[in-house]
Amino acid sequence: MIAQRTARLTTLVAIPAALALSAAVPAAAHADGSGAHTYQVDLKQLNQSGAHGTAMLTVDGTKLTVKITASGLVPGQPHAQHIHGSTDGHDFHCPDAGADKNHDGIVTTAEGMPDYGDINISLTTKGDTSKASGLAVDRMPVAEKDGTLSYERTIAVSQTVADHIKDLHVVQHGIDPNGDGKYDFGKGKSELDPKLPQEATAPTDCGMVMGAAVGSMPVGGVETGSGSTNGVEASGLLAGGGAALLGAAALGAVYRRTRRPATAERR
Structure with a gap:
């Protein structure tokens, strides 16, 4: 019962955090x-x-x-x-x-x-x-x-x-x-x-380019043939959104120990 209640609490907190991330980060x-x-x-x-x-x-x-x-x-x-x-x-x-x-x-x-x-x-x-x-x-x-x-x-x-x-x-x-x-x-x-x-x-x-972080060193490159580039290119915004989701995940650590941020593209 405790695990079920904890899982519900985690879901309720994570959903608005994920929505805030998607609204705040423009796709590059x-x-x-x-x-x-x-x-x-x-x-x-x-x-x-x-x-x-x-x-x-x-x-x-x-x-x-x-x-x-x-x-x-x-x-x-x-x-x-x-x-x-x-x-x-x-x-x-x-x-x-x-x-x-x-x-x-x-x-x-x-x-x-x-x-x-x-x-x-x-x-x-x-x-x-x-x-x-x-x-x-x-x-x-x-x-x-x-x-x-x-x-x-x-x-x-x-x-x-x-x-x-x-x-x-x-x-x-x-x-x-x-x-x-x-x-x-x-x-x-x-x-x-x-x-x-x-x-x-x-x-x-x-x-x-929208999403390119101002004042940060350019890193890596754009994927040009494999995988999708839908999502985030701005490392600063990604870090901020990821922190919000990590905070939500921390509340459910008893239920799940995975501490991954929101899914982002892999380079």
């Missing part, structure tokens, strides 16, 4: 029946640009499909965009206003690069997608008259990029601080190419 990726894995990136403004959007990154073997919808961009202007970051364990993330080292009110590409890392993939509309095409503004998408932009392209990537896509992030460039509707040299020349205005190359928004 989901897999479809083909084995492809899709990651969501929420793009948030930099340099008070007002730009924002969403990028969906789908990894299928060594093919990466990128879909971006954004708004608040400089109308009728090309917007360089890239996947930045590292696949070798360095911790990169989106910058904040503190990256403006010369305090001129603009986080330039050079000032932001220590935070978001070098170009890994150039998201051009055609042709080369390497770092070398980072400033190929003639092959970058152009915003519509209302400042919206839609982009989709499937790109061949290395296995390393496919395995570490959650450690990378998306950055779009191009700002209009004086509101004249075009890129000009009001903020000087780009430090990347003096033929281009600073406005054309300064970052306008940035986003990290």
Whole structure:
């Protein structure tokens, strides 16, 4: 009788804890029946640009499909965009206003690069997608008259990029601080190419893969062929949710000595 009552108490406590975990932790990726894995990136403004959007990154073997919808961009202007970051364990993330080292009110590409890392993939509309095409503004998408932009392209990537896509992030460039509707040299020349205005190359928004822990070292890689990636990629959130379930399990230790946290994907 005591064991039965203990088991009921354990169940009653564990159920709300499990529900709280599922509500609090966003899924970093989901897999479809083909084995492809899709990651969501929420793009948030930099340099008070007002730009924002969403990028969906789908990894299928060594093919990466990128879909971006954004708004608040400089109308009728090309917007360089890239996947930045590292696949070798360095911790990169989106910058904040503190990256403006010369305090001129603009986080330039050079000032932001220590935070978001070098170009890994150039998201051009055609042709080369390497770092070398980072400033190929003639092959970058152009915003519509209302400042919206839609982009989709499937790109061949290395296995390393496919395995570490959650450690990378998306950055779009191009700002209009004086509101004249075009890129000009009001903020000087780009430090990347003096033929281009600073406005054309300064970052306008940035986003990290949902669930990727900010400020933690990138670890492991995404499963790309076996098993499911449904569930959690954020180690910090996983630890917090697991602690809640372990607390529930502790109440039922007399009944069951297993102390496993909620089921998580195995790498």
